[in-house]
Amino acid sequence: MNIQDLLETKVKEAVLQVFEASLPTVEFQPTRKEFEGDVTVVIFSMLRVVKGNPVQIGEKIGAYLVDQVAEVTSFNVIKGFLNLVISDSFYLTSFAAIKNDDSFGSVKTNAEDAVMVEYSSPNTNKPLHLGHIRNNLLGYSVAEILKAAGKKVYKTQIINDRGIHICKSMLAWQKFGKGETPESTGLKGDKLVGNYYVTFDKVYKKEIADLVEIGTDKALAEKEAPILQEAQQMLLKWEAGDEEVVALWKKMNQWVYKGFEVTYKNLGVDFDTLYYESDTYLLGKDVVAAGLEKGIFFRKDDGSVWIDLTDDGLDEKIVLRSDGTAVYMTQDIGTAIQRVKDYPDVGGMVYTVGNEQDYHFKVLFLILKKLGFSWADNLFHLSYGMVDLPSGKMKSREGTVVDADDLMADMATTAGNIAEELGKLEGYSADEKQALYQIIGLGALKYYILKVDPKKRILFNPEESVDFQGNTGPFIQYTYARIQSILRKASELNLDQHVSVSELHPKEKELLKQLQLYPETIQLAAANFSPALIANYTYDLVREFNSFYQNVSILGEEDQAKIAFRVQLAQKVGDVIASAFKLLGIEVPERM
């Protein structure tokens, strides 16, 4: 039972009894640390209904509550704030209700209410980089949070496995690859293919320079460079189903998929269903044809089909080329509809895509709404800011990227170096240590990225490594490990689980208050599609626990009942840390 729900009716009752006025709502906030109390009622906001001096109003309501509500033990009024002290027994009772609830914080899944979360959606011509990491972590975490909030979730991606950029890698490999394979080079497949994407760009740039040298206009040179023309020819052949090109395409894509598989596994993300652009890029044309008949779209003189969104404050947008082929928008319309066909319980979708595509998704959602799909009201573009380097934007074709695999490996190495220095892992085998360094290094990386509001741009400086102290993943993992250490020791003590305490230490009370916020934090994070809220909540919980831990002895306490209670409290905090971190896709270690 939430104390605020209880108090709300009582405060309204008080106002009705004492002032004969009825309040529409009551405004609560946690009492600030510097004042005495647990919950604060804001009196100012009542002044529209109740006339008078805020302090006097507060006094009267406070007196009424102390008199009428068992949970309120005392109060004080400062300016327009009524601070209420809530009884220890209230917190103890609510703790008893949650301490054995293994799914504390989560809501039971409502199978009727399914949502599809799309994330990752890479191109198959280059390895994943730091930008993808942010995308993957956000998408995965939001999917987990939605599940915890009671949604049924399908994780998916659309793999951009076709197009001119893919042909660039293919062509460069064909021309300069000398038959290299992942096996022959020992390279991960995605890395190998990515190298040829870079090769293509180098050759292309050289050809442009050569053309400009002999007096060609630069813009023209960019179009007429022979290798680009060749790539375009290759794309035409691919679309025509040319056997040789398709075989090469399949071979190289398989290399990439194998590479991605490794990266995803290391990153700890997964998918329930996959969509390939090569399957979906022709979808949507029928929908456009139907929409054309209904007058939602219109045809221009050259035969291209458009939608006019100027009444909605947007522009005209093309949905079909004059030659009748599909554009990106056509495909996305088709894919969305296809997904609902494949999974009829889907009532909404989340697209995890960078904020450079804000406009595209605004248009897409509007079109789907105009086409009359009921689920079009529940589409959300999980838009996130770019991850930039101090040197500027990451560009795969120029090789200025922070590679996902390298970064994860570096983080684990750093974690290992720190752990070696601290030297607390005696008894661990080399393998166990390695696994632990992975957990810590990844924890640092994931937390670092997820704690930031998705909308904000991240400036990532590879020179200054990600922190392991303060508001970081390892800090939280460390607290978890410490709790596990206590629990291991406590299990040898043979504690009586049924004794009870009646009074709380202030630190215990603070901790219980923070624990109770977990369920609403999950709901808030789900409503806002924001893992950052989970991260920040967990950080606050952990700080509260550490303060408790350093100021109050758990196992050194004399009173057996207190030991038992504190152990239970520590265990619950540990459970919530693990649960919250699971929502972020971060593992917690037993020791560190």
Place this chain on the structure above:
RNA sequence: GGUGGCAUAGCUCAGCUGGAUAGAGCACCUGCCUUCUAAGCAGGCGGUCCUAGGUUCGAAUCCUAGUGCCAUCACCA
């Protein structure tokens, strides 16, 4: 130029539906390891909440205008 996002301590970020003296971490300075793991705790230093107006008993938060950075406005994806 139109549209969207962002702007808070030296740096990285919190700040929920407007509420008390704007909070953390890093960095810098003090203390605390023979007692449950010091990747920790306790404390100090540090602010024109981009600017100017407005609404309100009350504005970092809402509104208007402006400034700066980023993105976008393709028969590319």
